[in-house]
Amino acid sequence: MKRYSMPIVSTLAVLIAGPASADTLEFVCDFPRQATDEGVASQDFGMTFVVDTVSGDAFIKGNNGVAPVAVLRGDFAVTFLETLDSGAVQTTTVADTGEAVHSRHTILGGSVMSPSQNYGTCEW
Template sequence: MRKAILAAIAVGLPVPVIAELVSFDCIYFTACTKGVECGSANFDLIFRLDTTANKAFVVGNNGLSEVGAYRGASGITFLEMLGSGAVQSTTVASDGSSSHSRNTIIAGTLTASQYVGNCDVGETR
């Protein structure tokens, strides 16, 4: 079911009415940071895509924050614009594989990291 939902979203086909809210529950197990070797990670991200309103949200410690979503033929990318001017992006391929790029500016200095993992995609009711 996960592949069918993600494939329909990716190509812009209507998702069944019951799937008004699609959940992307992502777990990242590898991390690479600027100037540091890659290593293991245990990092989770949750996205919700409202296919009726055509809006996307990231679920955080303070609730939901709206993010941009770009749907393509083979997956979806979520973009979070930060007040600092940095952008964080998460791409989920149709097979559920995912990469999250975290670009954060702290005190005027860029801190960059890349995470690799997988997302479970399904309906949220």
């Protein structure tokens, strides 16, 4: 059961370019699979992205609180880009179909890399 009725990029383009009225668009994402250097495993992990359709500002709501993200729109998907204090980034790309991938390029303790990729879907 998908909540969206039009392609994600079209939805964002229409809402952000539309007349000024306070509104938000939420992307509720669930990532039941994760791949790391140790293999692929099941997990219970999700996050929500909120886009202010007037200003274009966006935020991620996840297990670490709320943080600003950049929104990159393309022909078939939208990508949310979070820059971490460490200098690393985390990206989430959501296709028009709702399929999504969340890539973490985490640095722990200043020098230990902990990359992972999470696979799932988002609804908006």
